[in-house]
Amino acid sequence: MSWSPFCGRQGRCRTHSARSSPCWRSEVAELRWEELDLEKGIWTIPARRAKNRRSHVVHLTPQMRALLPQRMQGQEFVFGSITGTAFQDFSRMKRLLDEASGVTGWVLHDLRRTVATGMAGLGVAPHVADKILNHQSGTISGIAAVYQRHEFISERKAATELWSRHVRAMLGRTTARTSSHAPSVCRKGLAEPLGEADM
Known part of the structure; x- marks a missing residue:
């Protein structure tokens, strides 16, 4: 996952396709402001919320930080609903993404594989x-994993920034080819606030 499709308060849509570390959708949907250190550019997912129950550090690139919604007073969740609860409307936002992109037959988890x-x-x-995927078992496994505890923090930061630049370049090429007659849902899904009918 990426920032993935989430709507914040006041109907401002936050659709960020494969821009960041590929976290699980629930980890992003329930992201709390207290987990973010914007000065250091770090998001720490606590063990109690991580999919594998292990605390996980996510590096926030400048592009990702720029796309965060404005914090509202009393708002606990970064991508909270107008009622203050965590985002849950994945089906509707997936449908909007399908309509905007013209691509179907995929699921949100595919974003992790894409990254x-x-x-x-x-x-x-x-x-x-x-490490970026927060896999409990991966290329370093078995007895090697018992002794290899290095977190590769600097390497993960460099890789996340490299991926962010790559996606930005792809989006730039896509935007250049996009017709001015693109569906309005595309503009709503990627840039503009959603209207009341979309909430």
């Missing part, structure tokens, strides 16, 4: 990608 495959193509070492 893993894309990073490999960019030359990111498999053990670094595994």
Whole structure:
């Protein structure tokens, strides 16, 4: 996952396709402001919320930080609903993504595979990608995993920034080819606030 499709308060849609570390959708949907250190550019997912019950550090690139919604007073969740609860409307936002992109037959979890495959193509070492994915078992497993406890923090940061630049470049090429007659849902899904009818 990426930031993935989430709507914050006041209907501002936050659709961020494969921009960041490929976290699980629930980890992003329930992201709390207290987990973010914007000065250091770090998001720490506590063990109680991580899929594998292990605390996980996610590096926030400048592009990712720029796309965060404005914090509202009393708002616990970064991508909270207008009622203050964590985002849950995955089906509707997936439908909007399908309509905007013209691509169907995929699931949100495919974004994790996309990031893993894309990073490999960019030359990111498999053990670094595994750490970014927060895999409990990966290229370093068995007895080696018992002794190998290094977290590869600097390598993970470099890989995340490399991926972010790669996606930005792809989006730039896509935008250049996009017709001015693109469906309005695309504009709503990627940039504009959603109207009341979309909430």
